[in-house]
Amino acid sequence: MLILHSPVDMHVHLRQGPMLSLVAPYTARDFAAAVAMPNLTTPVTDAEQVLSYRESILAAVAGHVFEPLMTLFFRPFSRQELQAVKPHILGVKLYPSGMTTHSETGVAELDQAEPTLALMEELDIPLLVHGEACGFVMDREALFLPVAERWARNFPRLRIVLEHLTTRQAVTLLDRVDRMYATITLHHLLLTLDDVLGGLMQPHLFCKPIAKRPEDRDALQQAALAHPKVFFGSDTAPHPVEAKEAPGCAAGIFSAPVALPALADFFEQHKALDRLQGFVSDQACAAYGLRPPRKEVRLVRETWTVPRRIGTVVPYLAGKPLNWRVDACT
Numbered sequence: 001m002l003i004l005h006s007p008v009d010m011h012v013h014l015r016q017g018p019m020l021s022l023v024a025p026y027t028a029r030d031f032a033a034a035v036a037m038p039n040l041t042t043p044v045t046d047a048e049q050v051l052s053y054r055e056s057i058l059a060a061v062a063g064h065v066f067e068p069l070m071t072l073f074f075r076p077f078s079r080q081e082l083q084a085v086k087p088h089i090l091g092v093k094l095y096p097s098g099m100t101t102h103s104e105t106g107v108a109e110l111d112q113a114e115p116t117l118a119l120m121e122e123l124d125i126p127l128l129v130h131g132e133a134c135g136f137v138m139d140r141e142a143l144f145l146p147v148a149e150r151w152a153r154n155f156p157r158l159r160i161v162l163e164h165l166t167t168r169q170a171v172t173l174l175d176r177v178d179r180m181y182a183t184i185t186l187h188h189l190l191l192t193l194d195d196v197l198g199g200l201m202q203p204h205l206f207c208k209p210i211a212k213r214p215e216d217r218d219a220l221q222q223a224a225l226a227h228p229k230v231f232f233g234s235d236t237a238p239h240p241v242e243a244k245e246a247p248g249c250a251a252g253i254f255s256a257p258v259a260l261p262a263l264a265d266f267f268e269q270h271k272a273l274d275r276l277q278g279f280v281s282d283q284a285c286a287a288y289g290l291r292p293p294r295k296e297v298r299l300v301r302e303t304w305t306v307p308r309r310i311g312t313v314v315p316y317l318a319g320k321p322l323n324w325r326v327d328a329c330t
């Protein structure tokens with residue numbers, strides 16, 4: 001048996017409407033808190049939208065001990081706007097425009113983000129960033145890293161969290177830059193581009209940033225197992241099956257139903273089960289100064305098969321056996 005204390009998922013897409021009702025309970029069952037991304041069909045760009053999205057999430061997860069940690073979609077903000085919204089958010093999420101789902105209204109010229117970043121530094125509001133810049137798809141994260149490094153140099157007190165790392169180079173940046181942290185997903189610990197495209201194309205493994213090379217995956221694995229500035233963010237990102245199994249396949253992997261069991265499998269395989277608590281809670285709490293609700297999540301070593309469908313969505317690892325199961329949450 002394995003007990004996790006207040007696990008937190010630092011990057012989730014909970015969506016809206018019927019999809020929110022379908023998927024949010026999976027996150028709320030297994031985690032004490034989760035960081036809700038703001039890339040809704042109409043992005044969450046002001047305090048009123050933050051509060052109303054938070055209410056919809058709470059309504060969808062009624063009965064669970066669970067705290068949604070809200071984010072604001074980056075745009076040029078005034079000091080007054082940021083001051084007013086600060087008590088209601090964990091941070092501001094920056095999407096370079098066009099890099100992923102509903103990011104069209106993201107930042108087109110990255111340099112123009114700097115005045116708002118200066119205010120965020122002054123007000124101690126963390127920056128969460130989808131770290132990809134325009135360029136060849138396999139190089140987009142590497143192309144963004146000099147921008148991240150420049151921002152860290154220009155705004156040394158700003159906490160920067162690079163979301164969903166996919167490259168070895170990004171891991172090395174964490175060691176060079178003081179107040180820089182990162183999330184890693186479950187799927188980027190397990191996949192390379194070969195799994196997505198090397199045989200028949202696998203739409204349910206297609207996500208942004210795209211999974212990279214074996215040496216990148218190995219560096220991510222080592223970081224997840226040991227790096228104190230890295231923590232879990234699933235990037236669970238459900239899309240209806242007809243949007244995935246289609247020309248123009250939507251990017252995103254719905255991993256919430258399997259996240260903790262599959263992580264337990266992975267950490268056990270690497271003889272590091274004792275490190276899982278740090279990865280799924282303690283390291284994030286230290287980086288953000290978080291105090292999630294108290295919640296004990298008990299996993300038992302018992303084989304089960306991941307369902308092939310959950311409502312309209314195909315979950316990650318559908319049809320595959322997992323060796324750990326979430327037994328109870330108290």
Ligand code: DOR
Nearest residue numbers: 100101207208237251252
């Ligand atoms: O694959 C992804 N899907 N990556 C993201 O950054 C966004 C997400 C989504 O919202 O579907």
Ligand code: ZN
Nearest residue numbers: 011013037235
């Ligand atoms: Zn995401």
